[in-house]
Amino acid sequence: MAIEWLRDDYRVTTDIAEFDFDVVHRYLSEVAYWSPGISREKVERAARHSLAFGLFHRGVQIGYARAITDTVSFAYLADVFVLPEHQGNGLGVWLVRCVLTHPDLQGLRKMMLTTSSAHTLYARFGFAAPAEPAKLMEKRAAG
Template identity: 30%
Template sequence: MADGDKTIEISMDRARLDLDYCYDFIAASYWSAGRTRGEFDRSVEMSFPVGAYCEGRQVGFARVVSDQIAIAYVADVFVDPDYRRMGIAAKMIDALHSHPELKRVKRWLLATADMQPLYRLHGYADLDDMMMMRLDEDARNRDPLR
């Protein structure tokens, strides 16, 4: 994706993540007050992360916590303020939805206080004022993981 001269790359490569950058952003967010760096590192280790990159630096992050079969929870989605309105969050969500190890997941959940319009475009419906869910009815028709 390009916006002017800015090419955005979406990658599931865990080794590329700039965890210092991600933690600094997430530690200042409304949804993770009090999360320690150790807790953040562990949360990334125990999930499926995705990063967005522009000109060699990370500009976005998201992750999914899942059992890989029944449920997936989208968490910690953010885009650097200087790179918003370029479709980066949408690209990261699409990458997570199409992750090969998550292809059999039927129920996708997330919580957001302010980004409901974005998630509605990706098939999520409101459960209440903060929680949203997406049902992937085709998940059961895909080849099993094992």
């Protein structure tokens, strides 16, 4: 069941049937530093297998976020963006707040994310550097 949040002329929804994947794919493949060249098929598949959030202004998609989660103990916050022409109005903060208040993300033991530029944004929600970074490991794709 989709959930939505309203604020003035803005709306966040988890109903991916409403998402404009042209907007989401264009941003993630052409603008975002973390996913250059990602295919549209992968963007849509990732949304279908995550808890995805679309941010809309008067019916036009202007932002996106998704939580990769088992809804019990862990979530990874990914692909958070607000289109540049809509930044500076607190919409990124609101989008993250909507994600964090989703009922399926309550009571988790841990939520993680990576960022190279938005530490201040996420710190206001309690995100911090890992307490035990030596325990973290990763496996990267070749190339």
